[in-house]
Every structure is written in C-alpha cells, then in structure tokens.
Amino acid sequence: MNSIxxxxxxxxxxxxxxxxxxxxxxxxxxxTKKPVIDTKIQWIVFVVIFIPIAIGIMVFGWYALKGEYxxxxxxxxxxxx
Amino acid sequence: xxxxxxxxxxxxxxxxxLIEWYDFYIxxxxxxxxxxxxxxxxxxxxxxxxTLATFAAGFIVRPFGALVFxxxxxLIGRKYTFLLTLIIMGASTFAIGLIxxxxxxxxxAPIIILILRLLQGLALGxxxxxxxxxxxxxxxxxxxxxxxxxxxxxxxLGLFLSLGIILITRNSLDSDTAKSIAKFNEWGWRIPFLLxxxxxxxxxxxxxxxxxxxxxxKLKDEGKTSVNPLKESFAHxxxxxxxxxALFGATMGQGVVWYTGQFYAQSFIENVCKIDxxxxxxxxxxxxxxxxxxxxxxGKWSDKVGRKWIMLTGMFLAIVTYRPLFDQLFAISDTDTKxxxxxxxxxxxxxxxxxxxxxxxxxxxxxxxYKEGIRLVEIKTDTLxxxxxxxxxxxxxxxxxxxxxGNYRWMIIIxxxxxxxxxxxYGPIAAFLVELFPTKIRYTSMSLPYHIGNGVFGGxxxxxxxxxxxxxxxxxxxxxxxPIIIAAVCLIIGVLYVSNKIDPNVND
Numbered sequence: 001m002n003s004i005x006x007x008x009x010x011x012x013x014x015x016x017x018x019x020x021x022x023x024x025x026x027x028x029x030x031x032t033k034k035p036v037i038d039t040k041i042q043w044i045v046f047v048v049i050f051i052p053i054a055i056g057i058m059v060f061g062w063y064a065l066k067g068e069y070x071x072x073x074x075x076x077x078x079x080x081x
Numbered sequence: 082x083x084x085x086x087x088x089x090x091x092x093x094x095x096x097x098x099l100i101e102w103y104d105f106y107i108x109x110x111x112x113x114x115x116x117x118x119x120x121x122x123x124x125x126x127x128x129x130x131x132t133l134a135t136f137a138a139g140f141i142v143r144p145f146g147a148l149v150f151x152x153x154x155x156l157i158g159r160k161y162t163f164l165l166t167l168i169i170m171g172a173s174t175f176a177i178g179l180i181x182x183x184x185x186x187x188x189x190a191p192i193i194i195l196i197l198r199l200l201q202g203l204a205l206g207x208x209x210x211x212x213x214x215x216x217x218x219x220x221x222x223x224x225x226x227x228x229x230x231x232x233x234x235x236x237x238l239g240l241f242l243s244l245g246i247i248l249i250t251r252n253s254l255d256s257d258t259a260k261s262i263a264k265f266n267e268w269g270w271r272i273p274f275l276l277x278x279x280x281x282x283x284x285x286x287x288x289x290x291x292x293x294x295x296x297x298x299k300l301k302d303e304g305k306t307s308v309n310p311l312k313e314s315f316a317h318x319x320x321x322x323x324x325x326x327a328l329f330g331a332t333m334g335q336g337v338v339w340y341t342g343q344f345y346a347q348s349f350i351e352n353v354c355k356i357d358x359x360x361x362x363x364x365x366x367x368x369x370x371x372x373x374x375x376x377x378x379x380g381k382w383s384d385k386v387g388r389k390w391i392m393l394t395g396m397f398l399a400i401v402t403y404r405p406l407f408d409q410l411f412a413i414s415d416t417d418t419k420x421x422x423x424x425x426x427x428x429x430x431x432x433x434x435x436x437x438x439x440x441x442x443x444x445x446x447x448x449x450x451y452k453e454g455i456r457l458v459e460i461k462t463d464t465l466x467x468x469x470x471x472x473x474x475x476x477x478x479x480x481x482x483x484x485x486x487g488n489y490r491w492m493i494i495i496x497x498x499x500x501x502x503x504x505x506x507y508g509p510i511a512a513f514l515v516e517l518f519p520t521k522i523r524y525t526s527m528s529l530p531y532h533i534g535n536g537v538f539g540g541x542x543x544x545x546x547x548x549x550x551x552x553x554x555x556x557x558x559x560x561x562x563x564p565i566i567i568a569a570v571c572l573i574i575g576v577l578y579v580s581n582k583i584d585p586n587v588n589d
Contacts (some may be wrong), residue, residue: 005577012329014572030552042544049140051539060325060574067149069578076519076589080317 002070012061016054022048090219091231093291094212097284098205098232100277101208103246104174104241105201107273110243115272118182119191123396127183130191134385142199143536146206147528148311154211155310158301159218159294163211163525167288170204171281173197178274206536209236210528217515218294218523223384223586229511230380234373237503240343241369244362246273261552296520296588310525315519316541323517324530330579332534333514334396336507339535340542341403341501345367345560349407349494353557354414357458357481360489369498372504379508387581395505396572399556403561406495411557413488419451426450434463439467454485516584523587538567 027043063069107139108115117451120131146166154162177197184189212232218229254269255261261269300306307313315321343365351361379391412418427448443465447455463476484492510531516524546560555557 001578003326007574008577015570020440045140048542053533053537060322060329061316062324063325064578068318069326072580073319073323073580074582074584075586 002067005069006065006067009061011066012064013058014061016058016061019054020051021046021058023054024075025067085451087219087228090160090291091216091228093284094163094216095231095235096164097288097548098208099235099239100213100280100284101167101170101205103280104170104277105205105243106240106243106279107174107247107277108177108198108201110247111270114266114431115194115372117266118270119180124183125529127191127254130195137541140314140537140540142202143206143532143540144204144529146205147210147532148525149203149315150207151482151525151528152310154214154560155336155522158297159167159211159215159524160288160291163208164285164288166204166207166211166523167281167284169200170208171277171285171555172206173200174274174277174281178271178277180481182377184589205575206532209325209531210524213293213511214524214527217512217587218296218520222587224381225515225583225587226298226383226388226512227377227381227398227510229515230377230383230508232511233380234258234376235505236339237343237369237373237376237500241366243273244366247274248359248362248366249447296544299588300521305521306523308472310522313522314526314529315401316433320518320526321521324526326574326578327514327517328530328584330571330574331392333509333538334534334568334575335392335510336534336536336539337394337542337567338399338506339503341546341561342496342503342541345406345498345543345564346410348498348547350410350414350496355480355482356414357483361436362486362552364489364492364496368500371493371497372500375381375501375504376508379505381524384583385508385510387583388509388516389562389575391509391577392513393575393579395502396568396575399436399499399502400568400572401564402498403565404558406499407558407561410492410495411459413491414455414484416449416451416455419455422452426460435464441465454488457481458483462470476486512583519589520587 024047027047031039031043033039095447108290116131120127150162150166153165174197175193195202209232212235213229216229216232217225250269251270252258252261254264293301303313306532315324346366347361350356350364351358354361356364383391392492427446431444431446431448433444434441441464443463445461447461448457449459451457458481460479461476463473464477466472514527514531515523542564545563549560549563550557
C-alpha cells in the first residue's frame, strides 16, 4: 500500500502544472473570445485562486512521494517537525 | 459534561452558525433583485462592482476570513472569536437592508454593498471553524461525530430558512400575488436582511452566556497557546501535510458534492428544466427538510464506524449517479417527449398603448397542457409598431413549466437523493477535521482547508458547470464533469491516504 501511495505522489505532482497550463490556456481563450470586464474578472479570479491550490497539490504529491503519508500521526506530538 | 450543558453548547453554536449561513445566502438568493437596485448594467463601474461582489466574497474573502479569525481563535479563544464573527455578519446584513438604492446615492450604493458583502464573506470564513471546534472540544470522544453533526445541519438549514423567508415575504406584501411580487422587488427584499438583526441579537445573547472551550481554557492557563498559529499551521511540515490531506482528501470533494446537490440542482431545475420560480424553490425546500436529519444520522454513525468511509461512500455515489439523476430531472420536464393536449391550448394577447407613438406593447401569453400533467407557459413581449412592416427583431420570450403533483414529488425525491449524498460527505466532516489537528492551532488549521474546499471548489461549481455548458454546447449535462472529476480525485486521495481511525484524544 505504501508504494502505491508513493507512486501516486508522482501523479499529484504532475496534476499541478497540467491544471495551471489548462487554466491559463482556457482563460486566455475565453478572454479573447469575449473581452468584457466580467469575463476578465471571472478568469483572473479563477487563475489567482487556483494557482496556489495547484502548487498545493504538487507539494502534497511531493510529500506523498517522500513517504510522508506512509504513517499518519496518532498524536499531536507527532505533528511537530 | 452534563447532557443539559452540552445541549446548550450545541444550541449556542448551531443557532449562531445557522444565522450566519442565512445571512450569507439571502444575498445570493436575492442577487437579481439586488443587482437591479444597486448594480445597473448601464453603469460600467456598478457592473464591475457587481461581479466583484459575486466572486470576491465567496471565493477570495472566505479563506482570508478563515486565516484572520482562525488565528484570532487560537490566540484569544474560541468564544470571543465566533462571537465577533456573528456580530460582523449580523451588522453587515442589517446594513445591506438599509442602504439607499443607486437611484438615490449613485455609485456609493454599489461600493457600500460590495464592502458589506466582503465583510459577510470574512465573517463566514471565521465562523464555522470556531463553532465546530467549540462543540468538539466539549464533546466526549465517543460522541464527537454526533455532537458536531448538529453544526453540520446549519449550512443546509440556513439555506432552508433563507428560501422560506424570501418566499413568505414575496407572497405576503399584498393580497394580489403580482402586486406582492412587485412590492417585494421594489422594497420588500429588504425585510429578510433587516430581520437578521433580531435573529443575531438572540444568538449573541445565547453565546454571551457560554464559557470558553475547556481545552482552550486549560491551554491558556498553562501558557501553552500558540504564539504564531499561522506559522505553526502552514510553515511546519508536519502540520502542513495534514492541512493538504484535509483539503485534497476530504473537503475538496465535500465542497463540490455540497454545491452540486443544493445549488447546481436548483439552478438546473430553474434554468435548464425551466420549472416555475416557486416550484423550483419549494422542491429544494422539501428535499432539504426530509434530508436534514441524515446529517445527524451519519454524524452519529461515524462515531461507530469511523468518518472516512461514510464520506467517501457519499462521494462515490455522487460520482456514479449524478449524470443519471440530472438526466432524469430533465426528462421529467422535457415537453418535447410529452403529448400536448392541443384542444386545451390557450392564447391571451394584451396590448398596452405606448403614449404619443401609436405603437403598443404586446404581451402574448400562451399556455400548453400536456397529457403527462405539465403546463408550459410562454410569455412573449414585443412592440407592435404602427408603421406597416416594422417588427421587433428580438422579442422577450420567457417560458416556465408547472409540474403536476406526481412529477413534482418525483423531482423532490431526486433532489433529496442528492442532498442525502451531501449529508454523507458533510455530516462527519467537522469531527474528522477537529481530530486531525492539535488544540493550540486547531481553529486556524481546520478553517482554511474547509473554506478552500467548500468556498472555492464548491462555491465555483455553479459557475464552472454553467461555463462548461456554454463552451461544449452538445451535452446539456457537461457541467457535471467538474464536480465528478473533482470528487473522483478527492475519492482516490481519500481512499489512499486518509485514516479511518477515530482520534480518542483531542486534548493534545
């Protein structure tokens, strides 16, 4: 099970940049198609919000790959670095 | 803790949270009316502020509220923080009900509304984490899921309350329904906002009588509270990995299931199925009413079998059944596949002269009846010109369908099933989140993944789903791919990485 968790980490790491690329490409297409202020704001909000989340899933994938989730903490003391 | 004491803890927390959700939803439910009063499309600045009010409050400000008030809750305590969020929410909502319209004070009106809406978003971002933490820190380990599930009912009940109060107000301002709706659109929409102050007042009174969470009070007495909750929550690898797990393995999927079942379903029934305004809302109201007790059922059950599999089963069922369920909603209302009773067709034409022009405003109302019990009403409005050969190029056409009892009940059942999934993913999640994090940074740590999952992933569901239907026009259900894909990713992460173990000790 732990090796599946680690290998899946690669998938989550790849998902981040793919999501960012798809998001920016769609935003550019939609803004070009309909360059009104509503469309611009909507897509700027989407891009601004989802880029940190996409970075978050890359970090999650990195932790998974490094085996950080092989064992989940059972007490708060284990959460300390 | 005595049963009466824990009951008052739950009551104080739940009533306040319910009112905060009510306050937040009435703005969303009355968005069209508010837009007419404050955001005229003819003024570009006002239109810009309108878009900001819609997007910023729901998606940007809520996570910020989670950080601001989460930090405060871990520094000064749960009680005063969620009292503060309630006061901010109540005052902002009441103030919205008092703002003069754009006609009276010009561009100041939309600016003030935007500021108040942002305050609402901030307050909501801070409320939930405080209420869930407060109840969980009073609850015994073996009943944590059950007690916190009462908090989980509040978001849905807040929506129920907002829909109910809006419908009642809309229909009770005049004995003539049409006049009553006109009065509501003119000034009656303010009543649900103003009413909030009474509800908030009662809730503040109840909350003031409560004591601080015993776990937080103990930490404070021992001088062990966090000095920098934000740093400890998000800059320490050990805790950050649990924040990320909470977001990608639970709250992200929960958010999209929540908003699909309760908001996208309503939008689909109204805009795609074209069901009548009141019927589309009462369908949701009935479905919510029947489904709400299941938040408590699944919360209680999670104390016995663990949180993980109940939440993930809800996500799995949503993934595999959303398309057939929405397809069925459409099929019920699809008049192309129904047999029209041609002899019962009614057409009424009304002409209102437009002064000094010789032209008239023509309204043609045609009503078609179908054997399966559906009534389709089409109202076409155009100008009848005196000049021969001149016609209105784009007449305004509005259609709405009225369902008979059988079809109406069938739609309630379908929406009920979708809200049942909501109760599965949402009922146990407060206990799940509370158990992931230590007391000293619990408020901050659980609030952020909750509001990104619920506010960002969930809140964007209606927009992204509708957007997909405008990009890929061949499939009317294409919008469902957004919640299905997000829930599927969350399900896989949840299955692989989330533990089903109930933490016996949240005191640490």
